[in-house]
Amino acid sequence: MEPDTRTEVVLLACGSFNPITNMHMRLFELARDHLHETGKYKVVKGIISPVGDGYQKKGLIEAYHRVAMAVLASESSNWVKVDPWESEQEEWVETAKVVRHLHEELRMSGQCKDEADHVKKGKKRKLGASEGGESEKLLNTAVPELKLLCGADLLESFGTPNLWKEEDIAEIVGKYGLVCVTRSGSDAQRFIYQSDLLWKHKKNIHLVNEWITNDISATRIRRALRRAQSVKYLLPEPVLDYIQSHNLYSPDSEEKNADVILAPLQKHANLSK
Ligand SMILES: Nc1ncnc2c1ncn2[C@@H]1O[C@H](COP(=O)(O)OP(=O)(O)OP(=O)(O)O)[C@@H](O)[C@H]1O
Ligand SMILES: NC(=O)c1ccc[n+]([C@@H]2O[C@H](COP(=O)(O)O)[C@@H](O)[C@H]2O)c1
Ligand SMILES: [Zn+2]
Numbered sequence: 001m002e003p004d005t006r007t008e009v010v011l012l013a014c015g016s017f018n019p020i021t022n023m024h025m026r027l028f029e030l031a032r033d034h035l036h037e038t039g040k041y042k043v044v045k046g047i048i049s050p051v052g053d054g055y056q057k058k059g060l061i062e063a064y065h066r067v068a069m070a071v072l073a074s075e076s077s078n079w080v081k082v083d084p085w086e087s088e089q090e091e092w093v094e095t096a097k098v099v100r101h102l103h104e105e106l107r108m109s110g111q112c113k114d115e116a117d118h119v120k121k122g123k124k125r126k127l128g129a130s131e132g133g134e135s136e137k138l139l140n141t142a143v144p145e146l147k148l149l150c151g152a153d154l155l156e157s158f159g160t161p162n163l164w165k166e167e168d169i170a171e172i173v174g175k176y177g178l179v180c181v182t183r184s185g186s187d188a189q190r191f192i193y194q195s196d197l198l199w200k201h202k203k204n205i206h207l208v209n210e211w212i213t214n215d216i217s218a219t220r221i222r223r224a225l226r227r228a229q230s231v232k233y234l235l236p237e238p239v240l241d242y243i244q245s246h247n248l249y250s251p252d253s254e255e256k257n258a259d260v261i262l263a264p265l266q267k268h269a270n271l272s273k
Pocket of ligand 1: 008014154216
């Protein structure tokens with residue numbers, strides 16, 4: 001049998017997930033199919049990273065509820081998991097830092113796996129002279145690439161003044177890569193064309209067309225819930241049960257952070273003063 005030479009990829013989706021919807025889970029399926037169809041990649045894992053309370057977005061309910069709902073949603077998948085690290089941080093964390101942190105975790109777990117293999121085999125492999133010099137280091141063959149998975153609206157938010165730092169965008173698209181789910185007629189392609197930075201890294205940006213369109217958004221779901229309208233079949237059934245049993249999403253919860261400026265805008269506006 002031919003050896004599998006495809007590059008292993010882990011997909012990371014960052015967002016409010018307030019609440020997680022069927023569309024969020026679909027993003028992972030669409031992205032995995034797209035990367036597999038290139039013949040170059042093998043998607044080995046998907047990670048959902050709900051933003052922390054420090055993000056201070058209007059209507060953002062407590063992170064522990066959003067994480068619990070994401071965990072319930074991920075139970076219907078055998079490859080998508082939730083990472084609560086970002087949600088547990090006291091202050092809002094830039095997405096570039098989240099990507100860096102999770103990549104480091106992947107590297108460490110790859111190394112642990114590698115070490116365990118070597119212990120089993122009773123030997124260590126040496127890195128080539130160009131990389132490791134004389135010193136004996138462990139070969140880190142097991143680390144997959146980590147790519148940020150998003151919708152076209154998140155990509156287009158790169159253009160909002162004071163929301164993203166240029167160097168963060170450069171790091172995310174240049175060093176890691178982006179998989180962006182877009183709709184036919186969406187302007188993601190034009191957005192990349194109009195940005196010198198994104199154009200430079202366009203090989204690292206995978207645009208995925210969503211042919212079976214699905215306009216579910218968490219904002220619309222919260223609106224329906226406030227109006228006591230049904231949201232059945234728009235989110236996983238266990239998530240809906242959780243929302244109902246904890247009485248989440250009311251007119252009051254929508255007013256949370258109403259008078260507060262979004263954390264990235266506060267942070268970057270202060271930096272540019
Ligand atoms: N219908 C959709 N099509 C493509 N991408 C989507 C869709 N809904 C959400 N996403 C993507 O999912 C990620 C997480 O989004 P987020 O938590 O903001 O969900 P949302 O449904 O957009 O919520 P809200 O309405 O509160 O903004 C983002 O990258 C966003 O672009
Ligand atoms: N500068 C940044 O790193 C930056 C700015 C704005 C949003 N984000 C992230 O993008 C995601 C956006 O989520 P929402 O679409 O729900 O607001 C969140 O995970 C948030 O942390 C990152
Ligand atoms: Zn959104």
